[in-house]
Amino acid sequence: MSVRTRTSAALTAGVLTALLVAGCGQDDDPSVATPSAPATSAAPPSAATTAPASASPTPSASTPAVDREIIVKIVKRRVDPPTGRITVDKGKLVRITVTSDVSDELHVHGYDLGARLPAGTPGSVEFRADKTGLFEVETHETELVLFQLVVR
Numbered sequence: 001m002s003v004r005t006r007t008s009a010a011l012t013a014g015v016l017t018a019l020l021v022a023g024c025g026q027d028d029d030p031s032v033a034t035p036s037a038p039a040t041s042a043a044p045p046s047a048a049t050t051a052p053a054s055a056s057p058t059p060s061a062s063t064p065a066v067d068r069e070i071i072v073k074i075v076k077r078r079v080d081p082p083t084g085r086i087t088v089d090k091g092k093l094v095r096i097t098v099t100s101d102v103s104d105e106l107h108v109h110g111y112d113l114g115a116r117l118p119a120g121t122p123g124s125v126e127f128r129a130d131k132t133g134l135f136e137v138e139t140h141e142t143e144l145v146l147f148q149l150v151v152r
Contacts, residue, residue: 067092074100087150097124110135
């Protein structure tokens with residue numbers, strides 16, 4: 001690889017990193033924690049909740065076991081289950097799956113994770129909840145707060 005190619009690749013990586021760190025610009029809220037390390041592999045099941053949410057204790061054969069699966073549906077700008085707080089223990093593997101009736105993008109603040117949400121097709125993010133704090137989970141286009149994730 002030439003010096004010019006390496007320099008160009010490094011510059012591109014730096015710009016992409018800066019864009020990802022900048023996120024959507026709504027992480028100025030002091031109740032939202034800072035970005036964390038990348039997601040890691042599965043761990044044994046168990047988790048706590050303080051708001052209604054769907055949970056699936058049996059993972060599919062094609063995906064690793066998660067400690068907590070949170071499933072949200074959006075129809076006509078209504079969030080189901082209704083917006084609230086969901087608590088998980090620090091260190092647990094979390095999967096958030098969202099299905100929306102319109103195309104959108106899922107975003108987990110503080111962890112800087114996102115997923116495309118094609119209309120009618122589930123989109124998921126999976127990560128290790130390794131930072132304590134309160135993190136908003138929202139959609140970008142429709143600007144809906146789906147829930148607040150509390151990691152303790």
